[in-house]
Amino acid sequence: xxxxxxxxxxxxxxxxxxxxxxxxxxxxxxxxxxxxxxxxxxxxxxxxxxxxxxxxxxxxxxxxxxxxxxxxxxxxxxxxxxxxxxxxxxxxxxxxxxxxxxxxxxxxxxxxxxxxxxxxxxxxxxxxxxxxxxxxxxxxxxxxxxxxxxxxxxxxxxxxxxxxxxxxxxxxxxxxxxxxxxxxxxxxxxxxxxxxxxxxxxxxxxxxxxxxxxxxxxxxxxxxxxxxxxxxxxxxxxxxxxxxxxxxxxxxxxxxxxxxxxxxxxxxxxxxxxxxxxxxxxxxxxxxxxxxxxxxxxxxxxxxxx
Amino acid sequence: xxxxxxxxxxxxxxxxxxxxxxxxxxxxxxxxxxxxxxxxxxxxxxxxxxxxxxxxxxxxxxxxxxxxxxxxxxxxxxxxxxxxxxxxxxxxxxxxxxxxxxxxxxxxxxxxxxxxxxxxxxxxxxxxxxxxxxxxxxxxxxxxxxxxxxxxxxxxxxxxxxxxxxxxxxxxxxxxxxxxxxxxxxxxxxxxxxxxxxxxxxxxxxxxxxxxxxxxxxxxxxxxxxxxxxxxxxxxxxxxxxxxxxxxxxxxxxxxxxxxxxxxxxxxxxxxxxxxxxxxxxxxxxxxxxxxxxxxxxxxxxxxxxxxxxxxxxxxxxxxx
Numbered sequence: 001x002x003x004x005x006x007x008x009x010x011x012x013x014x015x016x017x018x019x020x021x022x023x024x025x026x027x028x029x030x031x032x033x034x035x036x037x038x039x040x041x042x043x044x045x046x047x048x049x050x051x052x053x054x055x056x057x058x059x060x061x062x063x064x065x066x067x068x069x070x071x072x073x074x075x076x077x078x079x080x081x082x083x084x085x086x087x088x089x090x091x092x093x094x095x096x097x098x099x100x101x102x103x104x105x106x107x108x109x110x111x112x113x114x115x116x117x118x119x120x121x122x123x124x125x126x127x128x129x130x131x132x133x134x135x136x137x138x139x140x141x142x143x144x145x146x147x148x149x150x151x152x153x154x155x156x157x158x159x160x161x162x163x164x165x166x167x168x169x170x171x172x173x174x175x176x177x178x179x180x181x182x183x184x185x186x187x188x189x190x191x192x193x194x195x196x197x198x199x200x201x202x203x204x205x206x207x208x209x210x211x212x213x214x215x216x217x218x219x220x221x222x223x224x225x226x227x228x229x230x231x232x233x234x235x236x237x238x239x240x241x242x243x244x245x246x247x248x249x250x251x252x253x254x255x256x257x258x259x260x261x262x263x264x265x266x267x268x269x270x271x272x273x274x275x276x277x278x279x280x281x282x283x284x285x286x287x288x289x290x291x292x293x294x295x296x297x298x299x300x301x302x303x304x305x306x
Numbered sequence: 307x308x309x310x311x312x313x314x315x316x317x318x319x320x321x322x323x324x325x326x327x328x329x330x331x332x333x334x335x336x337x338x339x340x341x342x343x344x345x346x347x348x349x350x351x352x353x354x355x356x357x358x359x360x361x362x363x364x365x366x367x368x369x370x371x372x373x374x375x376x377x378x379x380x381x382x383x384x385x386x387x388x389x390x391x392x393x394x395x396x397x398x399x400x401x402x403x404x405x406x407x408x409x410x411x412x413x414x415x416x417x418x419x420x421x422x423x424x425x426x427x428x429x430x431x432x433x434x435x436x437x438x439x440x441x442x443x444x445x446x447x448x449x450x451x452x453x454x455x456x457x458x459x460x461x462x463x464x465x466x467x468x469x470x471x472x473x474x475x476x477x478x479x480x481x482x483x484x485x486x487x488x489x490x491x492x493x494x495x496x497x498x499x500x501x502x503x504x505x506x507x508x509x510x511x512x513x514x515x516x517x518x519x520x521x522x523x524x525x526x527x528x529x530x531x532x533x534x535x536x537x538x539x540x541x542x543x544x545x546x547x548x549x550x551x552x553x554x555x556x557x558x559x560x561x562x563x564x565x566x567x568x569x570x571x572x573x574x575x576x577x578x579x580x581x582x583x584x585x586x587x588x589x590x591x592x593x594x595x596x597x598x599x600x601x602x603x604x605x606x607x608x609x610x611x612x613x614x615x616x617x618x619x620x621x622x623x624x625x626x627x
Contacts, residue, residue: 131321131324133553133556134321134553134555134556134601134602134605135321135325135556135598135601136556136559136560136563136594136597136598136601137556137557137560138559138560138563138564139559139560139563139575139578139579139582139593139594139597140329140594142578142579142582143329143332143333143336143582143590143594144332146336146337146582146583147332147335147336148335148336148337151334151335151336151337152335233449237449237451240451240453240454241451241452241453241564244451244453245567245579246583257451260453260454260457263457264457264460264568267457267460267461267465268465271461271465274454274457274458274461275458275461277454278451278454278457278458281451281454282446282449282450282451282454285449285450285451286445286446286449289445289448289449290445293445
């Protein structure tokens, strides 16, 4: 992708919207994502409307088939699957969004520093990036997820709380997920760095930090937006894997991943329990990928599929 | 050539050292000290015995000093014992490594063998129904949660249709064919994840190459479309593709961890996962380092393949890069 082209494209917002609107897959994806988000936000409304309680364990009503109040039936603990999916969506989407933005912040900082300063700093940062990309990340994430927070000085009651499992997963995904953004931002910075307005700012004696934030960053927003959109999907996948393996978000907070934790053992007893959360992860991640792809095409006409 | 090899080996050494240090420190922060577990499971041991044992194994030392001792041992060839298996870790790991290499090798081969024709097909007919269908398939492949795909395969082919075993590895008396049955679903799961990515890159690389002047020249002088696309196009498109596939080895190993865990396939990924959960820290650490080494060697081999595929690139050029 040519960074210089994307820079020009951001100057023509109306053209951008026109191109995005013409991309059917991206538009359908946007609608699907809006719908899933809306449903997730309305989880308490559905809970009240259907007269169910997403957290109440009812062992007399395990594996109930779908009916008027339990639209998708109940799970192994007698909880309503539909409403839990909606609450799980809140968590999974939130984790995806926050961790992807966190990763984008780290990646943007590293890419800007490497691209603007060049020299040994660039070499060091980019070799590190290449190293991180080549690593088998999942085992490393599993170790990070298994670290006992109370041993790094976090008070025990916070370290063992449910919320901690949520913050932890956002944190560990962000600190390994920044590599793509870093490489894209570096490439874009390299192409903007030599332009006249940056030269002028340098000649006027502006501080490097200010030049990077004021003059370079606004011109390289598009690759960052595209990479972040694509990485939301990747983060949702990672969260689901870690939660499925029992190392992510604790089961008392439903997430799409941890709703599948017991799915393998229950596969023969209740295959539907394994199908629903996986299918909604699949659809959501695919929608983010199509949307990211559409944004890229709209922002960078040169890279359009020919 | 020699300088290139030396540089790469030093680079690999640095990555492995950094990885071992970080993972050692993280493992020091994991819950469940091995001695605490031993005391908890044996009522005859008093806390004083625990202190003595910790001194004996050097567990009372600060973490960095323990790392120094561990590293000294590793460099003199002593990789230590596994707590849960009571065996030298290398004995356990080498056997498992073989299984993982079979799984990764097979699925990479299948993925590449399918991805290249699909990518070429899509690139030579851009915007055709075939291209759109391949594109949709690729997006589905990169978006599907791999563990869920494994679950769906198990539900469909093992539970539902009963064609294939749901997991495990078979026993020696099943014979080669019988044991291959156990490989079908794990290989299929792992293949689909990488296949989608490879196909997209193959398509992008081919489109880029087919735009070049020498392709237009080849067409203009009346070379057959087949020879233009495969002889001139694919040969050049293979270069970026090799790099992408090489950079993907780490991801592939992560995929192997999930696949092995889902299908009870006794490979390295499952071993590392089980040893982390079972507090068998030395096994987890050495296993992770071995996996990293395998990935680094994969990257290295790809660099060599790059030079072989492209006569323009010499080892001297790689040295300068």
